[in-house]
Amino acid sequence: MIKKLYLLTFLSFFACGVSMAQTTLDVDFNGLGFLDNREYKDFISRSRTYSGTRTALDFGLNIDTLNSFVVGANAIHEFGAIPYFLKVDPIAYYSFHNKNWLFNAGEFSRTGLIDNYPRALLNDTLQYYRPNIEGLFLRFLNNQKNFTETMWIDWVSRQTDTQREEFLIGLEGKYRPNPFGPFYISHYFVLLHDAGAAILTPNDHIMDNGGAQIRLGLDFSHKTVLDSLTIEAGAMTSLERTRGVDQLQTPKGFVASAYLSYWRVAVFNEFYAGQGSHIMYGDSFYEKKFYNRTDFIITPFTAKGLRGQFVFTMHKTPGFTSNQEAFRITYDLGRRKIATFN
Numbered sequence: 179m180i181k182k183l184y185l186l187t188f189l190s191f192f193a194c195g196v197s198m199a200q201t202t203l204d205v206d207f208n209g210l211g212f213l214d215n216r217e218y219k220d221f222i223s224r225s226r227t228y229s230g231t232r233t234a235l236d237f238g239l240n241i242d243t244l245n246s247f248v249v250g251a252n253a254i255h256e257f258g259a260i261p262y263f264l265k266v267d268p269i270a271y272y273s274f275h276n277k278n279w280l281f282n283a284g285e286f287s288r289t290g291l292i293d294n295y296p297r298a299l300l301n302d303t304l305q306y307y308r309p310n311i312e313g314l315f316l317r318f319l320n321n322q323k324n325f326t327e328t329m330w331i332d333w334v335s336r337q338t339d340t341q342r343e344e345f346l347i348g349l350e351g352k353y354r355p356n357p358f359g360p361f362y363i364s365h366y367f368v369l370l371h372d373a374g375a376a377i378l379t380p381n382d383h384i385m386d387n388g389g390a391q392i393r394l395g396l397d398f399s400h401k402t403v404l405d406s407l408t409i410e411a412g413a414m415t416s417l418e419r420t421r422g423v424d425q426l427q428t429p430k431g432f433v434a435s436a437y438l439s440y441w442r443v444a445v446f447n448e449f450y451a452g453q454g455s456h457i458m459y460g461d462s463f464y465e466k467k468f469y470n471r472t473d474f475i476i477t478p479f480t481a482k483g484l485r486g487q488f489v490f491t492m493h494k495t496p497g498f499t500s501n502q503e504a505f506r507i508t509y510d511l512g513r514r515k516i517a518t519f520n
Contacts, residue, residue, distance in 0.1 A: 202240045203517040206250075208510035209233040212306060213257075219498045221462055228306055230256040234287070236269045238513060246273045252287070252309055267310050282315040291315055292330060292348060297461040298414060298433070298450065299368045299389050304459070313345070324357040334370070343373040346459065360401070364410075365392045369417065370458050383423055389416040389457045391433060406439040414464075416455035429453035431464075444475040463493060470494040484509045 214228040236250025250269040255262055271284025282291075288311050292300070313331040320326075328350040337343035347369050354362040369388030393412035399405065411434040418427040431452020438445055447470070454465040463469045472492045479486030484507070491502035 201242075201519040202515050203519070204238045204240065204513045204515045205236070206238065206511065206513045207233075207235050209508070210305065210309075211507040212504065214306075214502070214504040214506075216500075216502045218493070218500045218502075220466070220493070220495050220500060224462065228303065230254055230259075230264070230306070232306070232309060234269065234309075244274055244276055246275075247271075248273065248284075248286070254307070254309075265307075269310070278319055278321070280315070280317040282311075283313075285310050285312045286315070287311075291317075292328070292350065295348075295350065295366055295368070296391055296414075296433070297448070298455070298464045299366055299391065299457060299460050301459060301461045322357055324354040325352070327351040337373065337376055339377045340375050342375050344370060346370050360396045360398055362395045362397060363393070364395060366390065368457075368459065372458075384421045386417060386419045386421070386426075387456070387458045389414065389455060389460060393433070404438050404440050406437060406444070408435075408437045410435045414450070414452070414455070416457050416460075418456060429455045431455065431467075439475075442477040442480070444473075444477070446473040446475065447471065463495060466495040468494075468496055479507065483511055 210232040212228060212230060212232075216225055216227070218225040232252060232254045234250060234252035236248050238246050238248045240246045248269060248271055251266050252269055253263045253266040256264050268285050269287070271282050271286040273283075273286075274281045287309055288304070289309070291311065292315075293305060311330060311332045313333050315328070315330040317326065317328045328348075330348050332346040332348075333344075334346060335342055335344040349367040350365065352362055352364040367388070367390040369386060372385040372387065374382045374384065391412055391414045393410045395408060395410040398407040401407075411432070413430065414433045415428050415430045418429070419425070429452065431450055433448070433450050435446070435448040437447075449471075450464055450466075450469045452467065454467050456465055463471070471494075474490045476488045477485060478488070486507040487505070489502075489504045489506070491504070493500040493502065
């Protein structure tokens with residue numbers, strides 16, 4: 179009888195909680211404006227100017243505090259282009275989010291999820307022309323908030339009679355032994371699986387291409403007169419294979435980076451030395467055996483949800499010095515509740 183009473187009480191509280199849960203509808207609007215001029219002496223075909231705006235509008239139906247469905251669209255317009263929209267990417271996904279786990283399934287923005295990957299593995303034009311992940315994303319954060327691990331899969335191309343099957347898989351993690359200490363270790367991995375079309379062509383082969391990095395870092399942000407100061411160093415390898423043609427190739431190298439900022443001025447430097455790596459979705463500069471990049475960053479425009487930056491970049495490879503100038507403005511109004519349903 180006592181057990182039945184406890185069970186009845188529990189079910190009553192559970193039913194009450196469900197009945198009190200409210201479904202809400204919210205809206206989010208965000209965008210990116212960019213003018214990115216690249217004078218690459220090493221890669222003449224990539225020496226061009228990227229310019230345009232991306233605007234995204236979506237609506238979220240929040241079943242409760244953990245489960246949501248989001249639908250909308252993300253459109254890009256290049257300055258001077260006709261037709262007006264180069265491409266409209268759908269936003270449509272399910273999301274589960276609590277204090278330890280985040281799980282997304284569908285088409286959703288890469289911003290805030292995997293946009294911190296090293297450029298060697300995922301290049302910086304993806305934010306312009308491929309803003310969404312199309313697949314699955316899972317992230318775990320422990321209760322101490324000093325360990326996080328992420329895995330994801332992104333379909334790049336669906337197989338048809340003429341179109342190849344391509345998808346990216348990735349892993350990313352970070353561990354800080356002392357939650358309040360400066361030392362941390364991080365890792366990144368990405369792999370492109372490129373299979374053939376449904377109707378095979380002569381000399382067509384499955385290809386695997388990707389790369390990995392492991393880094394040791396020190397974060398002294400807000401512990402000096404600087405607002406941010408981080409230093410990292412580690413190893414990088416790429417994975418390159420055409421099945422049936424050659425063996426797995428694994429070029430290796432050393433990577434290092436440093437970032438410092440004070441007020442609205444920042445400097446970011448990244449360095450690579452080793453064997454050249456050809457990573458399909460990575461930055462082509464890492465095909466060189468030596469590469470150094472220095473970004474000088476000024477952020478004159480800041481407001482709630484808005485940031486505008488000027489970036490002047492110097493690229494150094496054996497025999498070449500190239501330059502790049504960019505202005506980017508991002509804005510995000512944040513999710514705003516517009517309706518509640520009992």
